[in-house]
Every structure is written in C-alpha cells, then in structure tokens.
Amino acid sequence: MAIERNGVILIDEEGRRSDGRKWDELRPIHIKVGVLRRADGSALVEMGKTKVLASVYGPREIHPRHLALPDKAILRVAYRMATFSVTERKKPQPSRREIELSKVIKEALAPALILDEFPRTAIEVYALVLQADGGTRVASINAAALALADAGIPMKDLVTAIAVGRIGNYIVVDLNDLEDKYGDADMPIAMIPVTDEITLLQMDGTMTPEQFDKCLEAAKRAILEIYDLQKEALRYRYLQIKKELMEEQSK
16 A cells, blocks of 8 residues: 655555665665865765765864863764755854754764763864765765775774655655655664664654664664674775875885
8 A cells, every 4th residue: 555645655556766776675776985185084975865975084183172081082073954955045154953953963973983082182073964965974984984994993883874764654765855755664773783883773653662772773684784784894995095195115
C-alpha cells in the first residue's frame, strides 16, 4: 500500500521510496579526503544530493588565552549552511538551528578525540553544507571525523553517523529531505564503530519500542557500511601522500 503525504508519494505500491530506493538502501556516497591545502585536515562527503565540506585547524594557540584548559585541548565546532545550499536563499548569518547543530556535532565527535595530548590549545572544526537534501548533520559528522583524522588528531576511532526513521510501518535508512519533512519519525545516530559507543541519538516523532529496536539495528548496519567507505577514503589519501613523497625523494 502506497503512503502519500502532502501530495508526495513517500512509499509506492511496490514498497519503493520517493527516490527509488529500498527501505534499507543508502544513497550514493562519495568521499574525498584532503581537499583543502590551507587546512590542517579536510574532507568532502556527498550523501545523495547532500554535500558537506569539513575543515580542521589545530591544535593551535587559543585566543583569548584565559579560555585555555590546563589539561586538554578545547574542541570548537561551527556548522554552517551556505546561502545557496537550499532552494530559497538562506540568510548569511548563523541561524538558531545552525548554532544548535554545531553543539550537537561537537558532542558527537568529542568522545572519540584524545584531547589531553594538547593542553592549552584549540582544535577548530568547520562543517559547511554546500547542498542540502536531508541528513546534513550526519553528513557533517562523517566529514568532520575524516577531516580530524586527516589533520592527525589522535582518536579512538572515526565517528560515523546515519539518519534512520519511520514512514508508516516502514523503517527507512538514510532519509532524504522529503522523508525528513513528511515522515513519521527521524532518528539521527552517530557511533564510534570500534567501541560500539553511541555518541549521538536524537529523535523527532514517535515509534513503538519494537520500531525503535529495528531502527537501531538498521542504523548499525548502515554505519558499518559507511565506516568502510571512510576508511577506504583515508587509505587512498595516505597512498597519495606516500606517492608524492616518493616522487620528491626521487628528484
């Protein structure tokens, strides 16, 4: 049975979603690490039509100095949406939602970082949404984790995130914008795969306990799939660096 909301068919008669995917199918994901020369670390993550560019600067001296912590680095995160990232031009000043998501992304990343190796410094993370089509916070977490690794920041492991949700009785993975707006529930999740630690769990909407368990199980499977893509992108980046060093030495 098809599910239609506000004139939009979210699930068709064959159980396919608005973009043709199955319930547990991820959007096409493209990842590139080391895309900015002037940042200490950077990454570009595309999840479907959602595109996020993340950059990392630091560890570096903190200003003003009285904010410095004697035993560890301060993590600063700024999430922003480009004015051209949505259909109607966004105002350039940070919105309340952007400020809130900056805090959410920071709290999702912090448990994976070993900040006590860099006392009295700051590590700054910037996540810029170039194009938005749902799942911008999870794409930002995925990109920021890669940028931190590219910058050489010590970490327990990468942080990997995905948004799952409910449309009627269907549990769906990697929500797009239409599913986010018109679905019955949206649940972004971030994890440290190597420890199985959940660093972000939010939910907008309602689910039964059984539906929640199914969502969590589906999210973990999707996270492991994205985690493999993250590791492969980092591996490719390091092979590039190795090749460049060998070419320089041979000159």
